[in-house]
Amino acid sequence: MAAQVKGKEDASAAAAQPPPVALTPATPSIPPWYFEGGLRRVKPYHYTYNTFCKERWRDKTIFEIYGTEFRDRPQEYYKHAVLTGMISINGKPTTSLDQIIRNGDIVTHTLHRHEPPVTDKPVTIVCETDDMIVINKPAGMPVHPAGRYHYNSVVEIMRFDRGGWNPMPCNRLDRLTSGLMFIAKTKEASKSMMLQLQTRTIKKEYVAMVKGKFPEGDVIVEQPILAISPKLGLNRVKANGKHAKTLFRRMSYNPSKDYSVVQCLPFTGRTHQIRVHLQFLGHPIANDPIYCNRKVFGPNLGIGGEGDDEDIITRLSKMGKEEVAEAVAYHDELVADYEKRKAERMSGETCPVCDTPLYTDPGLHEMGIYLHAKKYNCVEGKWSYETPLPDWAMPKEGDLVNEVPLLESLDFPLVMREKDENSKGKVETSLDGNSKDEEVEVKVEEVVVKPKEITEQELEMLRIGDEEEVIEGDEKEIETEKVLDVVEDLASK
DSSP states (O other), rough: HHHHHHHHHHHHHHHHHHHHOOOOSSSSSSEEEEEEEEEEEEOEEEEEEEEEGGGGGGTTHHHHHHHHHHOOOOOHHHHHHHHHHHHETTEEOOOTTTTTOOOEEEEEEEEEOOOOEEEEEOOOOEOOOSSEEEEETTOOOOOOTTTBBSSSSHHHHHHTTTTTTTOSSOOOOOTTOEEEEEEEESSHHHHHHHHHHTTHHHEEEEEEEEEEEESSSSSSEOOOOEETTTTTEEEEEEETTBBOOOEEEEEEEETTTTTEEEEEEESSOOTTTTHHHHHHHHHOOOOOOTTHHHHHTTTTTTTOOOOOOOHHHHHHHTTTTOOOOOOOOGGSSSHHHHHOOOOOOOEEOTTTTTEEEEEEOGGGGGGSSSSSEEEEEETSSEEEEEEOGGGGOOOOTTTTEOOOOOOGOOEEEEEEEEEOOSTTEEEEETTTOOOOOOOEEGGGGGGOOOOOOOOOHHHHHHHTOOOOOOOTTOOOOOOHHHHHHHHHHHHHH
């Protein structure tokens, strides 16, 4: 009996110690997932993050970065990780909380990883050609491995399903958003699609279900958006933010439940653009756990940019930790009673291997929001892709239905470039249905300069844009082979 107990203790101690290099294989021979309760799950595993120094990290201490940027684990965990050498800089373990991170440094962090479950709905194929796959992304599934997610991402699921092939997403959607995405098979196809997305030669149509009776007719919001808290993924309308413009049209209104389904046509692709602009109008997405949360934004839900940023950040930081991130729809009979009893929050338990606080499973109502990328259309008429409407956007009994124009028939500027320095606000513009020689009076801030040919580095940076969600605690890994080469070179010097 004593021998059995000692054997268990030895096994537990061995499991608690990660190997010197714990690189998760990109193409495991055995699927890492199992399915249970409508969720795709992954068992905890050791994993090594390799991350280049981000611009905002430069000249900060290692503990300052981990203690303020990441909220996946408590600060005591990150303090212990630094002091015990679980975090390395350029291949050398660091044991000082005050070590400064410089431009070009590679930060390596080995930890016992606990991935949140995601929906068990498949990544469906809308269309496939020799160089491109058009997919319909399920809600609740991130595109790239980031933060707490790795295997439970579109890229890793498609990589495994196709035997190690490297998917190259050309656009990105929030984790909570469903709909159309372009996955290139080659660098050339990726570059071509990215150039089209950057130059606004593609019309994009989203649909959303929002709180209240949305106005009829065209509603255009042209308000700049600023990232208030990268750590929490919070964005707001601010005068010093980036230019953003969205056109909205009501598709239907349900008087009994006081919710509208709205067509959303973004001219630009800022992070959370549609979600932020709808909140600014006073019609946030009905089940949005951030922008339609009274615990965060108060009774008026941040209409017109109302609310103090610091207060909002403080309240939002409690969501999913001490409090459930409840959207208004959670209280307004859009969520079934049995689902309301389930929500992701800290369970009070810890992992026996790494002592990390554990979360409960999310409820199915937390797996996505009522926002769907429905259609992308090339203005030159070369291609058009569309998904079916999700169930929540389908017309229902009692709805007041409004007719909205098809995406192809919409006539709005897509690409505008400066004509010359003396044009005084006039631009030469390519408009759908208008000649290139037509001169249009616009405000100077509306002018978008047509880009030059993009380089490989710019191409990689562009993949970060277009309604991308900033996932909390984002330790984005980079190509393992290249990192190991660099680390080995630095360690040998």
